[in-house]
Amino acid sequence: MAIITDLPNELLEEIAIKLRTRCYNSNNSKKVLADFSLVCRAFYNVAFRYMHDDGLDLSAMEKNLCTSERLCKFLRLTQKNPELGYVVRTLAIGPWDPTELSSKWDKTESFAKSYDFLRRTIEGKAIQEEDVEGLEGHPMSVLVAALFYLLPGLEYLHLILQSSQKNGPLLTRWLLLAMDMAPLPARERITGMDLEYVELDTTKVFPCRTTLGALLGFPGLKHVRFASEDAADTLLLAGINPQPQIITKGVESLGLTSGPEHDSEYMATPPPEYSKAYEKFRSFDPLCRQRLLDIKGTSTVTGLSFYNNPCNVFSIPDIIRASKELKEFDCFIGTRTRDSREDVQAIHRALLEHKDTLEDLSMSYYKGFENRHNPNFQLDFSAFEKLESLQVSMLLLADIDAPQIVIGDVLPTSIESLAVKIRCPSFTSGGACDWDEVVLCLVKKVVEMKYKLEKLDAVDVRVINHPPKASESLKLREARMMMSESGLEFTATTYDASIGTVEL
Numbered sequence: 357m358a359i360i361t362d363l364p365n366e367l368l369e370e371i372a373i374k375l376r377t378r379c380y381n382s383n384n385s386k387k388v389l390a391d392f393s394l395v396c397r398a399f400y401n402v403a404f405r406y407m408h409d410d411g412l413d414l415s416a417m418e419k420n421l422c423t424s425e426r427l428c429k430f431l432r433l434t435q436k437n438p439e440l441g442y443v444v445r446t447l448a449i450g451p452w453d454p455t456e457l458s459s460k461w462d463k464t465e466s467f468a469k470s471y472d473f474l475r476r477t478i479e480g481k482a483i484q485e486e487d488v489e490g491l492e493g494h495p496m497s498v499l500v501a502a503l504f505y506l507l508p509g510l511e512y513l514h515l516i517l518q519s520s521q522k523n524g525p526l527l528t529r530w531l532l533l534a535m536d537m538a539p540l541p542a543r544e545r546i547t548g549m550d551l552e553y554v555e556l557d558t559t560k561v562f563p564c565r566t567t568l569g570a571l572l573g574f575p576g577l578k579h580v581r582f583a584s585e586d587a588a589d590t591l592l593l594a595g596i597n598p599q600p601q602i603i604t605k606g607v608e609s610l611g612l613t614s615g616p617e618h619d620s621e622y623m624a625t626p627p628p629e630y631s632k633a634y635e636k637f638r639s640f641d642p643l644c645r646q647r648l649l650d651i652k653g654t655s656t657v658t659g660l661s662f663y664n665n666p667c668n669v670f671s672i673p674d675i676i677r678a679s680k681e682l683k684e685f686d687c688f689i690g691t692r693t694r695d696s697r698e699d700v701q702a703i704h705r706a707l708l709e710h711k712d713t714l715e716d717l718s719m720s721y722y723k724g725f726e727n728r729h730n731p732n733f734q735l736d737f738s739a740f741e742k743l744e745s746l747q748v749s750m751l752l753l754a755d756i757d758a759p760q761i762v763i764g765d766v767l768p769t770s771i772e773s774l775a776v777k778i779r780c781p782s783f784t785s786g787g788a789c790d791w792d793e794v795v796l797c798l799v800k801k802v803v804e805m806k807y808k809l810e811k812l813d814a815v816d817v818r819v820i821n822h823p824p825k826a827s828e829s830l831k832l833r834e835a836r837m838m839m840s841e842s843g844l845e846f847t848a849t850t851y852d853a854s855i856g857t858v859e860l
Contacts, residue, residue, distance in 0.1 A: 422449060422450060422451065422452050422516075424492060424496050424499065425492075427452075427500070427503065428491040428492055428499065430503070431483050431491055431499065431502065431503065431506070432483070432488060432491070434482070434483060434506045435482060435483040435485075435488055438481075438482050441506045441507045441508055441509060442508055442509040443509060444507050444509055444510060445509060445510065445511045445512065446510070446511065446512040446513075446514070447503075447507060447510055447512075447513055447514065448514040448516070449500065449503075449514070449515065449516070450500075450515050450516035450517055450518075450527070450552075451516050451518035451527065451554055452496040452497065452500055452527060453495065453496040453497070454496075454497060454518070454525040454527045455495040455496065455497065455525055456495060456497055456525045456526070456529055456530065457470075457495065458470065458494055460493045461493070464625065464626055467626055467630060467634055467637070468626065468627060468630050469493070469494070470494050470495070470498045470530070471533075471630060471633055473494060473498065473502070474502055474530065474533070474534055474537070475537060477502045477505055477506070478502075478505050478534060478537050478538050479538075481505065481506075481508075481541070482506065483502070483506070495530075497525070497528075497529065497530045497531075498530045500527075500531065501531040501533070501534040504531060504534070504540055504542075505538075505540065505541060507541075508541035508542050508545075509542065509545065510542035510546055511542070511545050511547055511548075512546065512547065512548045512549070512550075513546055513548075513549045513550070514549070514550040515549070515550070515551050515552065516552045516553075516554060517551065517552070517553050517554070518553070518554045526640070528567045529637060529640055530637075531567065532570060532640050532644070533633065533636060533637050533640075535570055536636065540574075543574045543575065543576075544574070544575050544576050545576060546574050546576060546577060547576050547577060547578045547579070548577070548578060548579045548580070549571065549577065549579075549580045549581070550580075550581045550583070551571075551580065551581065551582050551583070552584075553583065553584040553665075567644050567647075568644050568648050568671075568675060569644035569645065569646065569648035569649075569650065569651060569678075570644050570647050572648065572651060572655050572657060572675065572678050573647070573651045573654070574656075575656060576656060577656055577657050578656065578657060578658050578659060579657070579658070579659040579660075579661075579684075580657055580659070580660055581660075581661040581663070582660075582661065582662045582663065582665050583663040583664070583665075584664040584665055645671065645674070648671065648675065648678055649674065651678050652677050652678055653677065653678070653679075653680055655678040655679045656679075656680060657678070657679045657682070658679070658681060658682060658684065659683060659684035659685075660675065660676065660679070660682065660684070660685050660686070660687075661684075661686040661687075662686065662687045662688065663686075663688045664688060672687070672702075672703055672706070673702045673703055673705070673706035674706075676703065676706040676707060676709070676710070677706050677709060679710065681713045682707075682713055682714060683713055683714060683715050683716070684714075684715065684717075685707060685714060685716070685717050685718065685719075686717075686718040687703060687719050687720070688718075688720045697733050700719075700721055700733075700735075701733070701735070703719070704719075704735045708739060708740075711739045711740045711741065712741065712742065713742065714740050714742060714743055715742055715744050715745070716743075716744065716745045717743055717745070717746050717747070717748075718745075718746075718747035718748070718775075719735070719747075719748050719749070719752055720747075720748070720749045720777055721749050721751050721752050733751075733752075733755070734752070734753065734754060734755050734762075734763075734764065734766060735748075735752045735753070735766065736764075736766045737766050737767060737768055738766055738767060738768050738769075739768070740768045741768060741769075741770055742770055743768045743770055743771055744770060744771065744772045744773070744811075745771075745773045745775075746767070746768075746771055746773070746774050746775070747774075747775035747776075747777070748775070748776060748777070749776070749777040749778075749779070750776055750777065750778045750779070750794065750798070753776060754798075761797040761798060761801065763798070763801040763802075763805075765805075767805065767809060769808055769809060769810070769811070770811060771809060771811060771812055772811050772812060772813060772814070773812070773813070773814040773815075773816070774802070774812060774814070774815050774816070775815075775816040775817075775818060776798060776815075776816070776818070777818045777819075778791055778794055778795065778798075778817060778818070778819050778820065779820045779821055780819050780820060780821040780822045780850075791822065792827065792829040792831040792832045793831055795817050795819075795831065795832060795835055795848060796831040796832070796834060796835045798817065799815070799835040799839060799846070800838065802815055802844075803838055803839075806842050806844075812844065813843075813845060814845040814846075814847075815839060815844055815845070815846050815847075816846075816847045816848075816849070817846075817847070817848040817849075818848075818849055818851070819848065819849070819850045819860060820850070820851075821850075822850035822860065823850075824850060824851075824852030824854075824855050824858050825858065826858065826859060826860060827848075827860040829860070832848055832860060835848070836848075847859065848860040
């Protein structure tokens with residue numbers, strides 16, 4: 357009598373796919389497939405590949421996900437099922453314990469054992485039988501580095517990293533050493549990355565650093581997003597002006613130049629056969645600045661997004677220059693980073709090197725209007741001949757001496773849509789003009805330039821920190837009328853986290 361396991365694998369796979377699809381919307385698909393896989397060996401061989409093909413989440417977004425125990429379980433699973441590495445398309449991981457040497461062995465023995473384990477994994481493209489039982493003895497930084505060599509099918513990477521203090525362990529030091537042994541097997545398949553930074557202590561922890569130069573050199577990489585959560589949104593929406601964080605002082609004390617870090621914790625002398633590897637291990641520049649400079653003009657990245665990343669630590673201009681052909685750029689400089697005008701202008705100069713390729717550009721800057729006698733600065737976007745969409749804060753678009761606004765000839769003729777962000781309290785606290793007067797002045801300037809901006813068909817004004825309710829402003833009504841007469845689509849909105857976008 358025929359039984360279900362007599363069916364060909366293709367039909368069993370169809371059953372597994374149907375089960376997952378039916379339960380997907382309830383977020384129950386993996387549990388269903390896990391139950392399905394326990395029926396028999398035939399079901400297991402079919403089901404396990406679909407349990408991870410929508411992504412492997414080893415991040416700490418949920419409690420206890422990013423732990424040594426969970427990582428070791430997955431590494432053992434790949435040892436039993438090597439083909440699993442080809443199934444996983446996306447990986448979210450971190451932040452993990454940054455410890456670099458194991459407490460199970462002395463420091464000299466720890467480095468040698470972890471180095472040999474990593475080398476065997478990379479050369480064998482799998483966890484070796486001799487290493488299966490001792491995985492927990494290695495620090496997580498080593499296990500994470502090994503994991504990257506077991507996922508050749510990886511296409512998207514989401515790294516969640518925590519800050520590194522001076523002379524403190526770096527989450528990615530072992531990964532850097534591994535990448536010097538051999539290229540990542542998925543480096544040609546990875547097309548997108550999301551690098552997220554978690555600030556653990558807002559008073560003492562220095563801004564995060566990561567292996568930028570090593571990662572941005574992937575040959576198929578197209579889009580990279582850098583995000584640092586520092587409550588800037590909350591501060592902006594609440595209209596609070598925090599005291600400036602003295603980040604520059606902290607950066608100076610970090611010593612971002614290449615060279616070994618002298619820390620008594622790591623002064624153990626490794627065996628002679630490991631001395632070169634150990635010296636390299638201790639000498640990595642945490643920002644990989646030299647690697648970043650080495651790939652200048654060669655990176656395949658076409659889209660970059662920065663959210664609350666301080667320029668003086670991330671070297672955003674160098675990251676921009678690494679790209680060979682940048683098409684999309686989005687940069688939000690938050691209240692906490694306190695970047696100077698020089699930092700923003702340096703970003704603009706780097707972008708000008710891509711003036712022939714940039715199509716979408718967004719730059720936001722909320723330094724504030726503390727000193728009205730010191731004119732704001734103006735960025736000239738007219739050289740970006742292919743720019744179709746421009747989103748920019750008012751501070752970067754115009755020189756403002758309340759109530760006068762001077763935009764000048766800074767918009768490119770190719771522009772099709774223009775979005776301008778105006779921070780409401782900047783104009784309502786002690787100034788001679790209100791936010792709606794600024795909007796009206798802006799609209800008048802755009803109408804005056806309409807003869808040159810022939811492709812422009814939409815103007816969007818976004819008022820930050822405005823109360824979440826519709827406005828009764830007569831000046832805004834006049835602005836709408838002027839836009840309508842000029843044949844331009846015009847919207848003026850504010851945003852409230854509890855309500856969403858509100859039209860003014």
